[in-house]
Amino acid sequence: xxxxxxxxxxxxxxxxxxxxxxxxxxxxxxxxxxxxxxxxxxxxxxxxxxxxxxxxxxxxxxxxxxxxxxxxxxxxxxxxxxxxxxxxxxxxxxxxxxxxxxxxxxxxxxxxxxxxxxxxxxxxxxxxxxxxxxxxxxxxxxxxxxxxxxxxxxxxxxxxxxxxxxxxxxxxxxxxxxxxxxxxxxxxxxxxxxxxxxxxxxxxxxxxxxxxxxxxxxxxxxxxxxxxxxxxxxxxxxxxxxxxxxxxxxxxxxxxxxxxxxxxxxxxxxxxxxxxxxxxxxxxxxxxxxxxxxxxxxxxxxxxxxxxxxxxxxxxxxxxxxxxxxxxxxxxxxxxxxxxxxxxxxxxxxxxxxxxxxxxxxxxxxxxxxxxxxxxxxxxxxxxxxxxxxxxxxxxxxxxxxxxxxxxxxxxxxxxxxxxxxxxxxxxxxxxxxxxxxxxxxxxxxxxxxxxxxxxxxxxxxxxxxxxxxxxxxxxxxxxxxxxxxxxxxxxxxxxxxxxxxxxxxxxxxxxxxxxxxxxxxxxxxxxxxxxxxxxxxxxxxxxxxxxxxxx
Amino acid sequence: xxxxxxxxxxxxxxxxxxxxxxxxxxxxxxxxxxxxxxxxxxxxxxxxxxxxxxxxxxxxxxxxxxxxxxxxxxxxxxxxxxxxxxxxxxxxxxxxxxxxxxxxxxxxxxxxxxxxxxxxxxxxxxxxxxxxxxxxxxxxxxxxxxx
Ligand SMILES: Cc1cc2nc3c(=O)[nH]c(=O)nc-3n(C[C@H](O)[C@H](O)[C@H](O)COP(=O)(O)O)c2cc1C
Numbered sequence: 001x002x003x004x005x006x007x008x009x010x011x012x013x014x015x016x017x018x019x020x021x022x023x024x025x026x027x028x029x030x031x032x033x034x035x036x037x038x039x040x041x042x043x044x045x046x047x048x049x050x051x052x053x054x055x056x057x058x059x060x061x062x063x064x065x066x067x068x069x070x071x072x073x074x075x076x077x078x079x080x081x082x083x084x085x086x087x088x089x090x091x092x093x094x095x096x097x098x099x100x101x102x103x104x105x106x107x108x109x110x111x112x113x114x115x116x117x118x119x120x121x122x123x124x125x126x127x128x129x130x131x132x133x134x135x136x137x138x139x140x141x142x143x144x145x146x147x148x149x150x151x152x153x154x155x156x157x158x159x160x161x162x163x164x165x166x167x168x169x170x171x172x173x174x175x176x177x178x179x180x181x182x183x184x185x186x187x188x189x190x191x192x193x194x195x196x197x198x199x200x201x202x203x204x205x206x207x208x209x210x211x212x213x214x215x216x217x218x219x220x221x222x223x224x225x226x227x228x229x230x231x232x233x234x235x236x237x238x239x240x241x242x243x244x245x246x247x248x249x250x251x252x253x254x255x256x257x258x259x260x261x262x263x264x265x266x267x268x269x270x271x272x273x274x275x276x277x278x279x280x281x282x283x284x285x286x287x288x289x290x291x292x293x294x295x296x297x298x299x300x301x302x303x304x305x306x307x308x309x310x311x312x313x314x315x316x317x318x319x320x321x322x323x324x325x326x327x328x329x330x331x332x333x334x335x336x337x338x339x340x341x342x343x344x345x346x347x348x349x350x351x352x353x354x355x356x357x358x359x360x361x362x363x364x365x366x367x368x369x370x371x372x373x374x375x376x377x378x379x380x381x382x383x384x385x386x387x388x389x390x391x392x393x394x395x396x397x398x399x400x401x402x403x404x405x406x407x408x409x410x411x412x413x414x415x416x417x418x419x420x421x422x423x424x425x426x427x428x429x430x431x432x433x434x435x436x437x438x439x440x441x442x443x444x445x446x447x448x449x450x451x452x453x454x455x456x457x458x459x460x461x462x463x464x465x466x467x468x469x470x471x472x473x474x475x476x477x478x479x480x481x482x483x484x485x486x487x488x489x490x491x492x493x494x495x496x497x498x499x500x501x502x503x504x505x506x507x508x509x510x511x512x513x514x515x516x517x518x519x520x521x522x523x524x525x526x527x528x529x530x531x532x533x534x535x536x537x538x539x540x541x542x543x544x545x546x547x548x549x550x551x552x
Numbered sequence: 553x554x555x556x557x558x559x560x561x562x563x564x565x566x567x568x569x570x571x572x573x574x575x576x577x578x579x580x581x582x583x584x585x586x587x588x589x590x591x592x593x594x595x596x597x598x599x600x601x602x603x604x605x606x607x608x609x610x611x612x613x614x615x616x617x618x619x620x621x622x623x624x625x626x627x628x629x630x631x632x633x634x635x636x637x638x639x640x641x642x643x644x645x646x647x648x649x650x651x652x653x654x655x656x657x658x659x660x661x662x663x664x665x666x667x668x669x670x671x672x673x674x675x676x677x678x679x680x681x682x683x684x685x686x687x688x689x690x691x692x693x694x695x696x697x698x699x
């Protein structure tokens with residue numbers, strides 16, 4: 001620090017004045033009366049044409065204002081530095097844009113040493129850092145700084161604002177399919193649209209990737225934020241034409257209000273993010289204001305996540321097995337393995353509650369492997385005629401480890417490949433046809449059977465039925481349940497069974513609960529059935545007993 | 553490269569206040585700005601509008617059409633902008649910039665009745681191609697009337 005150098009001038013240095021001349025900062029030495037008794041060359045150059053000699057800081061500031069070099073605020077700041085006497089430089093900006101860092105340090109004799117350092121370049125360099133390189137918007141760092149400064153002012157003087165966080169829906173698809181240059185061009189256009197939507201004084205920042213934030217200052221809240229969010233959803237969602245392409249993306253927006261949703265930058269960013277998460281969960285292309293419940297839901301989710309991460313190690317998962325019978329002759333042909341999570345405090349957690357979370361946080365792969373190994377080991381204890389069906393999640397299906405896992409589960413258990421049946425949902429097949437077909441064919445080569453689960457619930461995968469010979473189609477229980485009252489359901493079941501028989505596939509109906517339903521699906525040509533009418537899911541021991549009683 | 557001739561067609565919802573004078577003023581302003589801006593970058597085309605909608609054709613070098621459209625996209629005087637077509641074109645359909653008000657007079661109704669919905673003009677029912685044709689025909693009509 002310049003001030004330290006000055007203070008440390010060595011006793012006995014032949015001419016302290018010449019040392020001060022060598023410094024790369026301007027130095028003013030004030031006497032006891034506050035008048036400038038010495039100015040080094042650099043200080044004189046900085047202050048020229050004004051001669052500082054003999055002037056107090058107050059008078060010097062006034063002169064600088066008078067000649068139009070400084071603003072009155074800058075002059076006031078100069079006067080304050082001796083009062084503040086702080087080590088932290090105070091930066092004043094001259095009207096022409098030059099930035100000077102000022103420090104003041106008391107001398108033993110009651111005078112002062114004041115330094116003037118030209119930090120214009122330094123500031124400019126800093127400022128580039130504060131900008132996002134691609135879009136020219138404020139960077140995350142600058143937003144943080146501006147937010148903190150604003151919040152400090154709100155603490156003192158009150159005021160309102162909104163922190164608006166947004167990210168782009170479907171941006172990744174554009175980037176992946178058309179490449180980074182188009183993606184970057186799109187981000188620049190988005191930045192421009194954001195700028196056009198805000199008022200002067202608001203801060204627009206790119207937080208990274210396709211995430212942006214706006215600090216909306218002033219305006220009557222929450223109306224101003226509401227209007228801005230509406231405008232953003234409309235404006236960002238409008239078609240872009242860039243480099244010959246028509247691009248369609250959308251945005252989801254989350255809003256946290258100052259002061260009610262937080263008075264620290266971290267809290268506000270977090271709360272706006274929670275609101276954004278909510279907006280996305282509610283179907284994207286929309287906006288949400290932060291509500292305290294969102295935090296509670298998030299906490300609950302986080303709690304579930306922590307427990308779920310421990311569940312495998314703590315052996316809290318169990319498999320139960322639901323029998324499947326051939327309708328003709330009522331013989332047991334196999335079981336479907338169903339996953340249960342029994343948590344000491346939560347009790348039995350429904351798969352509907354934890355599977356999506358497991359998929360999202362990547363836990364589905366190890367859980368799925370455990371299921372596969374456990375089910376194969378159990379099935380190896382059953383008679384050879386009985387198969388075991390295991391569900392695969394779309395995430396597992398997409399992963400690269402599936403074939404290895406299946407191979408090792410079979411080898412580890414000694415189960416014949418033909419007795420393992422993997423159930424794949426329609427959703428898993430939606431993705432990339434070629435990659436999907438490669439995995440399906442790989443499974444087929446291993447000798448395992450592949451069935452299509454929940455057929456008819458999602459997107460029709462009829463095209464897959466032609467491209468890949470599934471062994472079995474599983475008709476979703478919703479059709480079975482409604483077939484008595486709903487003609488369409490009955491028609492769908494009929495269509496699927498006849499489709500199955502023409503492709504040589506077995507058809508199995510899930511959720512068969514009454515003799516009437518069984519009679520109906522049988523009449524529609526369905527070959528197998530599963531449901532409470534036959535048996536509820538059974539523990540491993542009960543399944544073995546069931547087999548012993550039914551398979552002679 | 554980006555200088556190949558491109559044509560873009562969109563329609564949008566008119567957000568201007570319904571008061572006729574105010575609307576005339578705004579539209580005159582859009583026309584004036586457009587003439588200056590478009591001329592500078594070699595963009596021509598046609599704009600038609602009524603109380604409910606705008607429909608516009610922009611023609612010119614690809615980059616210029618893209619920048620012009622991006623500016624128009626941000627305009628709060630219209631909403632729900634729907635891009636109907638965008639791609640290379642062989643020749644300009646509108647060698648000069650034009651603008652037409654449609655559906656205001658009985659004569660218009662009669663003339664363009666074939667594309668008018670029950671409540672007057674509903675551009676949203678038209679394809680990009682059709683809007684282009686209709687605008688093209690109108691401009692030709694006008695030129696003939698003037699001759
Ligand atoms: C329906 C509609 C069509 C427009 N068409 C054009 C146009 O073809 N060219 C143009 O420069 N501006 C057009 N504008 C105006 C732009 O949105 C924008 O206000 C204008 O380009 C700003 O120009 P300036 O920066 O020169 O003021 C149109 C606006 C509307 C609402």
